[in-house]
Amino acid sequence: MRCSSLLSSRPATRAGACALLLPLLALTACSVDDTKARGSADGASAKTTAGASPSAIALQPLDTALQAKVPKKYSKGTLVMGVSEYSPYNTFGSNGEITGLVPDLARQFSSMLGIKITVQKTTFDAVVPGIKSGRLDLSAPAGDFVERQQQVDFTDFAQSSVTVMINTSASFEPTTGLELCGRKVGVEKGAGTQNVVAALTEKCAAAGNQAVGEQVFTDLSSAALALQSKRLDAVAAPSASNTAASENSNGRFKTIEIKDMRSLPAATAVYGFESKKGSGLAAVLADALRKLHDDGTYQKLFDTWALSLSTVDKAQIAVNGSKQHQSK
Structure with a gap:
């Protein structure tokens, strides 16, 4: 994984982004x-x-x-x-x-x-x-x-199963799917999590809430960098990828399972x-x-x-x- 190819266009985020990725690379790229x-x-x-x-x-x-x-x-x-x-x-x-x-x-x-x-x-x-x-x-x-x-x-x-990863330095930690309404949530392009977010948006509308602000990324590493820089409120992704990112983030991220989302399509x-x-x-x-x-x-x-x-x-x-x- 090349840090330069995954970075935000904002130069100020580059050092933090590479620092975030290096612990994960040290464990998996030997x-x-x-x-x-x-x-x-x-x-x-x-x-x-x-x-x-x-x-x-x-x-x-x-x-x-x-x-x-x-x-x-x-x-x-x-x-x-x-x-x-x-x-x-x-x-x-x-x-x-x-x-x-x-x-x-x-x-x-x-x-x-x-x-x-x-x-x-x-x-x-x-x-x-x-x-x-x-x-x-x-x-x-x-x-x-x-x-x-x-x-x-x-x-x-x-x-x-789909989980939600959050930035521990932010105050946002949802316990229900509806708490994601109106929030910016990163997903991988073409993945089943897009269907999960679409179904959740329907529930938001039925409850009179704003739609989930889906942000689509070509890969989950790019979504993690956006979460690190707080351009996202959460990343919706399968348990394996979110857990791996959280465990190797030096405490920057936390992965949570929201039980009422498990019944959504493709969750x-x-x-x-x-x-x-x-x-x-x-x-x-x-x-x-x-x-x-x-x-x-x-x-x-x-x-x-x-x-x-x-x-x-x-x-x-x-x-x-x-x-x-x-x-x-």
Whole structure:
């Protein structure tokens, strides 16, 4: 993650912004020497070098039965996985490395299926068009909603719920969703949290209150910087990203769960790997994930990235398994 690319245009905020981001980078952007050459042989691209898994969590060996299930289109060449920043699933390092749970899972897939996978930076709203056009083959994580299943296939592997992150130096600490009415709330462009805010705005109107002042950002790091400079009152985002930002903010941020928001559309979600509709790739990834679940590697990886509360049961690892709607 480059501070300069995420900063506000206001020069006065730059030092504080970098100070905020550095503790998080120190925890998530470390690397190990033996991963630097993996991309060309048995793992994902060197850009996906992860902090702990290659040395502490062994890569699964090639599974010839799974390899035989890989659609011919993907059995040769390199699969491109586009990811947007969403720590600790995906964290962009200052040296260009991408670390997190998703790159670590990509390494496991690469080793088990005998295919090359490279992980590249993109924005969340560019993922579905990229997969449909063939520019991208995979992405994760993304909420598996019925509406999205019409465009791409999902391989479900995790779960999440929306939380609200606030600036501890401000006096604003909401306890109900209606307290966000009339407030400036940051969300990531194209994410399900936009639907949460839209539904909350309807509740605000019904109660005779002002609409939520939705502020859309291309990534959650930019939203966090706006919260730091108090250009926002709160950031609405899934629990994993808000919690990671809060825990590594030296007390600047606090993440809270507002219970009456959990019933809003898209406030809770099952996360999946996205792949091209009807390509057959989603089913192969599901088989690989079930195997990782059986031997304990799945749990170890989630524990490594402090995502223990985001795991799902083996039975929930499925293709387009969610029946949840994004907007109703």
